[in-house]
Amino acid sequence: MRQRVSTGTPWEPIVGYSRAIRTGNLIHVSGTTATNDRGHVVGLGDIYLQTVTALGNIRRAVESLGGTVDDVVRTRIYVTDISQWEAVGRAHGEMFGAIRPATSMIEVSRFIGPDMLVEIEADAVIE
Numbered sequence: 001m002r003q004r005v006s007t008g009t010p011w012e013p014i015v016g017y018s019r020a021i022r023t024g025n026l027i028h029v030s031g032t033t034a035t036n037d038r039g040h041v042v043g044l045g046d047i048y049l050q051t052v053t054a055l056g057n058i059r060r061a062v063e064s065l066g067g068t069v070d071d072v073v074r075t076r077i078y079v080t081d082i083s084q085w086e087a088v089g090r091a092h093g094e095m096f097g098a099i100r101p102a103t104s105m106i107e108v109s110r111f112i113g114p115d116m117l118v119e120i121e122a123d124a125v126i127e
Helices: 011-015 047-064 082-096
Strands: 002-005 020-023 026-032 072-079 102-107 118-125
Touching: 020 047, 026 047, 047 072, 047 082, 047 118, 072 082, 082 102
Parallel strands: 072 102
Antiparallel strands: 002 020, 020 026, 026 118, 072 118
C-alpha cells in the first residue's frame, strides 16, 4: 500500500510528485526546500535558516507517515554555494547528530526558485 503526503504547494500537481511516499516500512522524502505552507521561501539569504526550515519540513513529512527522524537512514543535501557547508552541516548535525544517517552534500548551479539556497532529500526505514 502506498501513502502520500502533499504540501499543497502549486508545484506538486504541475510536476507530478508528492512531498513524501511511504511503501511498507520505507519513507522517501522528495527534495525539500525552505518553504512555508504557502510556498514562500523562508530565510532569504541565510543558508543555515533555510537548512533548518527544510529539515523541519522533512521531519513533518516523515512524522505524518508514521516515522520519526530516528528512522532516517539517508539524506542528500544540495547547495548553491559549497563554501557555506559548515552552516549547512551544523543545521544537519543539530537534527541528526545522534542518528548520523548516510549523507552527501553536493553543489548545484541553481534551484527552481532563485531565493532557494539548499534542497534536501531523505529516506527513512521504520523498524
